[in-house]
Amino acid sequence: MSLSPAFLDELRARTLLSAVVSPSVKLIRAGREWKACCPFHNEKTPSFTVNDAKGFYHCFGCGAHxxxxxxxxxxxxxxxxxxxKELASKAGLEVPAPDPKARERAERxxxxxxxMASCQKWFAEQLGGIEGAEAREYLKNRGIDPGTVARFGIGLAPEGRSKLKSALNSLGEDKLVETGMLIRNDEGETYDxxxxxxxxxxxxxxxRVIAFGGRILGPGEPKYLNSPDTPLFDKGRTLYNIDRASPASRQAKRLIVVEGxxxxxxxxxAGVAEAVAPNxxxxxxxxxxxxxxxxxxPILCFDGDSAGQKAAIRAASRALPFLGAERTLRFVELPAGQDPDDVVRNGGRDALEALxxxxxxxxxxLWRHEREAQPLTTPEARAGLRQRLIEHAQAIGDHALSRLYREEWLRRFQGEVTPPRPAFQPRRPFQPGQRGRFVPPKPPAGPAARAIAATGIDRTMARALVLGFTNYPQALVEHCEQLATLPIGEQSLARLRDKLVDAAVSGExxxxxxxxxxxxxxxxxxxLEKARRTGTMAFSFTRSDTAPDRAVRDLGIAIDALMADGEIGAALKAATERLKEGDEDALEEQRRLHLARRDNNERLASLAGSE
Structure with a gap:
């Protein structure tokens, strides 16, 4: 149901905020405002204020507002x-009635x-009855005491195809089917x-109870059986324990996500109430x-087995398109083979909190996952790692964040595949007015550099890059080394490139x-004037009026694509040599690398003509 802004404004105007807050927070008059210790975080000195005139509260400690x-x-x-509804009742306002369809949905x-509440109550009764002995023993062995059983409403579905159906037949068979508590087969027969x-x-x-998760007590599959999707329950939109974790997370200032x-x-x-789980x-x-x-x-704390770690990586990948400056994920990797229950049993809350x-x-x-996927002993493995990292970065919807992720990962990648060597140094410190000459470092001996050096780069592409770094020099420092080692055949462009690198390492x-x-x-x-007069490919960074963030991003993509092409070329050459030696797997590797080169070229071509 949606409420009009006019109604909500009238409700706020008729509500005295301090009267709403005071039943749960001890307020102290402070001039025109009230102050108190914040109810949303632990503090000894009041930083929480309530302003009746403006109708809002604010905490200067935790930012609650x-x-x-x-x-x-x-x-x-x-x-x-x-x-x-609670505020409207006290303010003497009537909440607008929902439309007939909305009312019908609400009533249903x-x-x-x-x-579902009746089903939960019946299950709880069975757990305490004669048939619940085995289940009670199981709970005892798991260290789950009666207080925890009551807190979470745990119960027992006894053996038998129609025990629930018979016990709750007064609720209506159709409603029990609709809630997923009964199954109706093709013959119209229903059973638990x-x-x-x-x-x-x-x-x-x-x-409110909207579904159940059932854990089998003896041998059999599936280990867990969940309610199907129903008018009440959509497993992909629901988090287990959301009702109790919501207030607990606000108090603890964190949310823990576990597997089950x-x-x-x-x-x-263990005293950690701010935990939820997917269903x-x-x-x-x-x-x-x-x-x-x-x-x-939120902190994802999945099991320390291979399935748990795969689930963590799937969650990380799923989150990438939605990341932002204030939205990310953190991860805790449990000891091998252990789940949170094992950690708590073995070391108590202290062991859990340490993790x-x-x-x-x-x-x-994500870096660690991709880096450990396979040894980087072949050009193919290195090309694959780089490509996966770039694809992860491209999946991030926030363009600025995507660029930062790509830069961070490629920096680490270069550190893995490039032998350490001294930083660039001009022969003497460069000062405006002096004719300092940058001496390019010897190109690295890596396969990517050798491949690029062998083929060179397209003249128009080289001109576009040099003009791009001239237009957007803030990108020079990050990509200085890549620019310095690119082979540029046109002498005037090569001289201009060298001056750009000189400037980048000058400290200015x-x-x-x-x-x-x-x-x-x-x-x-x-x-520079000659480069500008000569025709070149149109990119966002060859225009001086492009938004700087976009131009810098596209420059990074372009030079990354050129380096990637060199790596792919080296890997292709290695695969071809292996094929000549009779390695049948090399044929499939060739095919994959040709596709990777095509995709890389398409990525570079997609930047052309951008404005």
């Missing part, structure tokens, strides 16, 4: 509409949640979905959105005007 509605949703965990949802399983309720943000229900319960036993699926973009609403940097205190940033986790802070002064003083003005 909002109006009366926001206070009820964040502090008390109320859903938005419940908060609105209410009825189905009543059905869950049998012989420990039943773990899945709740929505309001704490029992992991959440294990963390709760038997890989993390989805909708679940990421829900996580980020609670914490811009959580040093989470690994997403940029580091370069902008367009400063670079122009340096080039003029070093006698390169005529070479």
């Amino acid at each position: 909002g109006d009366a509605i926001r206070f009820l949703t964040d502090n008390r965990g109320l859903p938005f509409m419940d908060a609105v 949802t209410s009825t189905l949640t009543d059905v 979905r869950f049998r012989g399983r420990l039943m773990i309720p899945i709740r929505d943000a309001r704490g 229900y029992m992991d959440v319960i294990a963390l709760d036993r 038997g699926t890989a993390v989805t973009e909708h679940q990421l959105e829900r996580m980020w609403r609670l914490d811009p940097n 959580l205190s040093e989470p690994e940033p997403l940029v580091e986790r 802070t370069l902008d367009r005007e400063t670079l122009a002064t340096i080039l003029a003083a070093s006698g390169a003005a005529s070479d």
